[in-house]
Amino acid sequence: MSKVKPAPLPPDTNIGGYKIIRKVAAGGFGLVYLALDSEGQQVAVKEYLPSSLATRAPGELLPQVQPEKLSLYRLGLKSFFEEGRALAQISHPSVVSVLNFFRENETVYMVMNYLEGAALQDFIVTARDLKQSKVFRESTIRSLFDEILRGLRIVHQHKMLHLDIKPANIFITDDNKSVLIDFGAAREVLSKEGNFIRPMYTPGFAAPEMYRRDASMGPWTDIYAIGACIYACMQGYPPNEAPQRLEKDRIAVALARLRGVYSDNLIEVVEWCMSLDPLSRPQSVFALQKELSREGERRYTKLTVTEKVRMQFDTMVAETKKSVQVTPAAAKPK
Amino acid sequence: MKFSVFQISRKGGREKNEDRMGYCYTKASGLFLLADGMGGHPEGEVAAQIAMQAISAHYQSHAKPEIEDVKAFFNSAILAAHRQILFYASEKSLTDSPRTTLVAALVQGGCAHWVHCGDSRLYFVREGELLARTRDHSYLEQRKRLRGAGQEPELTNRNVLYTCLGSPTKPEYDMTGPVPLQQGDKILLCSDGLWGSLEDSDIVFHLAQKAVAIAAPDLVERALIKGGAHSDNVTLIAMEWETPDTFESTRGTISTDSIEDGVFASTVQAGWLDSSVDDLDDAGIERSIAEINEAIRRTSARKP
Numbered sequence: 192m193s194k195v196k197p198a199p200l201p202p203d204t205n206i207g208g209y210k211i212i213r214k215v216a217a218g219g220f221g222l223v224y225l226a227l228d229s230e231g232q233q234v235a236v237k238e239y240l241p242s243s244l245a246t247r248a249p250g251e252l253l254p255q256v257q258p259e260k261l262s263l264y265r266l267g268l269k270s271f272f273e274e275g276r277a278l279a280q281i282s283h284p285s286v287v288s289v290l291n292f293f294r295e296n297e298t299v300y301m302v303m304n305y306l307e308g309a310a311l312q313d314f315i316v317t318a319r320d321l322k323q324s325k326v327f328r329e330s331t332i333r334s335l336f337d338e339i340l341r342g343l344r345i346v347h348q349h350k351m352l353h354l355d356i357k358p359a360n361i362f363i364t365d366d367n368k369s370v371l372i373d374f375g376a377a378r379e380v381l382s383k384e385g386n387f388i389r390p391m392y393t394p395g396f397a398a399p400e401m402y403r404r405d406a407s408m409g410p411w412t413d414i415y416a417i418g419a420c421i422y423a424c425m426q427g428y429p430p431n432e433a434p435q436r437l438e439k440d441r442i443a444v445a446l447a448r449l450r451g452v453y454s455d456n457l458i459e460v461v462e463w464c465m466s467l468d469p470l471s472r473p474q475s476v477f478a479l480q481k482e483l484s485r486e487g488e489r490r491y492t493k494l495t496v497t498e499k500v501r502m503q504f505d506t507m508v509a510e511t512k513k514s515v516q517v518t519p520a521a522a523k524p525k
Numbered sequence: 526m527k528f529s530v531f532q533i534s535r536k537g538g539r540e541k542n543e544d545r546m547g548y549c550y551t552k553a554s555g556l557f558l559l560a561d562g563m564g565g566h567p568e569g570e571v572a573a574q575i576a577m578q579a580i581s582a583h584y585q586s587h588a589k590p591e592i593e594d595v596k597a598f599f600n601s602a603i604l605a606a607h608r609q610i611l612f613y614a615s616e617k618s619l620t621d622s623p624r625t626t627l628v629a630a631l632v633q634g635g636c637a638h639w640v641h642c643g644d645s646r647l648y649f650v651r652e653g654e655l656l657a658r659t660r661d662h663s664y665l666e667q668r669k670r671l672r673g674a675g676q677e678p679e680l681t682n683r684n685v686l687y688t689c690l691g692s693p694t695k696p697e698y699d700m701t702g703p704v705p706l707q708q709g710d711k712i713l714l715c716s717d718g719l720w721g722s723l724e725d726s727d728i729v730f731h732l733a734q735k736a737v738a739i740a741a742p743d744l745v746e747r748a749l750i751k752g753g754a755h756s757d758n759v760t761l762i763a764m765e766w767e768t769p770d771t772f773e774s775t776r777g778t779i780s781t782d783s784i785e786d787g788v789f790a791s792t793v794q795a796g797w798l799d800s801s802v803d804d805l806d807d808a809g810i811e812r813s814i815a816e817i818n819e820a821i822r823r824t825s826a827r828k829p
Contacts, residue, residue: 276817
């Protein structure tokens with residue numbers, strides 16, 4: 192595996208009628224640029240250039256692929272096409288849209304609409320640093336995920352799974368829309384080859400079945416990640432990794448700390464989504480949407496004194512063991 | 526020189542096709558190749574592909590337009606293929622080397638020559654009779670031979686070979702020829718997916734009855750049906766020798782008379798992309814891009 196990352200295309204390079212402004216992101220699959228189309232509109236251009244299979248010297252346009260990696264490179268290309276093919280069929284404000292697809296420089300490019308704003312991840316980090324009891328308001332969480340779920344539902348209708356839903360892949364635009372980005376379904380295919388260094392899952396957000404080779408994935412796999420994202424919006428931190436949970440599950444305790452801060456219903460929804468058993472989760476986005484958008488008065492059950500004491504004790508034990516991360520805000524009993 | 530040729534390879538019930546085949550020819554000679562990458566070792570299909578490429582490259586540099594010394598050519602070609610496989614294994618730091626069988630037939634000067642290593646076979650059929658067949662380098666066929674000398678028969682797995690290309694030991698192989706060819710003679714090269722499912726008598730019968738362009742796919746189909754859901758890869762190349770003065774040509778006939786000196790034609794492909802990604806060639810990439818752009822147009826047209 193090459194350790195050197197492929198160099199990005201230099202600014203002002205013209206490819207397929209688009210002018211590169213600058214690199215905005217890099218992932219295992221390639222690079223994303225901010226570019227301008229022929230009418231001067233901003234677009235995002237994603238370049239297929241897997242860093243583990245291809246190299247490119249600074250200033251060069253053509254990537255180099257070693258002959259023995261060519262087969263994997265083409266396999267990855269197939270997945271890149273799959274991503275494009277799936278996204279091309281979807282037109283939804285909550286799903287990043289593909290505008291064009293073209294071949295140049297011996298690789299392929301996917302043109303998408305350019306989003307201005309920041310990832311949910313950035314908002315969470317900013318919000319939790321304010322050290323308030325609530326990271327996000329409950330109504331904010333509900334409306335944000337209502338939008339995301341509308342998009343995800345369409346994705347699932349097209350027989351596609353996102354498989355990497357996490358706050359870093361939920362984009363909040365400057366005009367307050369949430370958009371699902373980075374459809375890396377390709378990742379899954381590639382890792383089957385066992386040759387990809389990049390992990391196929393994001394710890395904390397990946398459902399337990401993603402750690403197993405044989406398990407069947409489905410909408411419930413993305414739903415687990417949605418639950419984990421809501422959890423992160425409440426706690427300010429990602430939940431424990433699934434394998435850790437299988438050993439000793441602290442999710443229920445961690446969520447109990449939020450009782451009184453968030454409604455019982457929201458806490459229950461998160462627990463439901465994050466069930467370790469895939470069959471115990473909402474089986475479809477629709478089922479989850481129904482629960483999340485339920486109108487009516489929110490019930491808040493505060494912790495009893497006994498529960499608080501038990502929890503404090505639990506925290507002390509946990510901290511000595513140093514096996515679990517507890518946020519200062521959440522650990523402080525209200 | 527004039528001959529009809531038909532080659533076909535099917536994956537059967539296996540996950541991938543580790544068989545490779547091909548032929549190449551010049552104005553005055555033709556080379557037919559078939560390799561069956563071995564299971565139980567890594568990357569059998571790569572070994573088979575390397576063998577094909579190494580031998581056809583060797584042929585291209587030595588057939589001017591005929592091979593001067595056929596025995597020397599076979600010796601050096603097989604050794605070159607064997608070494609290239611080992612080199613590939615060491616380059617990739619494989620703990621075990623990829624391995625393959627090989628059978629090759631060379632036709633020139635009105636005669637056929639052949640060589641084989643492992644259990645891919647050559648059948649030589651004249652007027653409905655099996656004139657010659659290679660003997661597999663398997664313990665089973667070795668014992669059959671010894672049994673004639675008074676040895677007790679034993680149950681032996683036909684799949685266990687004692688030689689092949691790519692193993693740490695130098696390959697053993699058998700050469701035959703020159704065998705003078707007559708009008709209508711047929712030569713069949715096949716992998717064990719064919720002869721493992723069909724009796725020799727069936728193979729000879731079908732090959733003798735029909736033109737190669739009909740017999741070849743027919744035989745493969747029969748082997749696949751007999752092999753069932755778990756059928757091995759089935760691959761064959763069938764060639765029929767025609768004397769240059771016959772005017773009636775069979776489908777797929779190749780006449781080398783019109784070929785100019787120095788020209789070399791080959792069906793052996795470079796590169797060893799896995800068969801599952803074979804379809805993504807340049808045309809496949811262009812097609813995918815066109816399809817995606819078409820989908821984008823359709824979707825945006827639907828947009829309110």
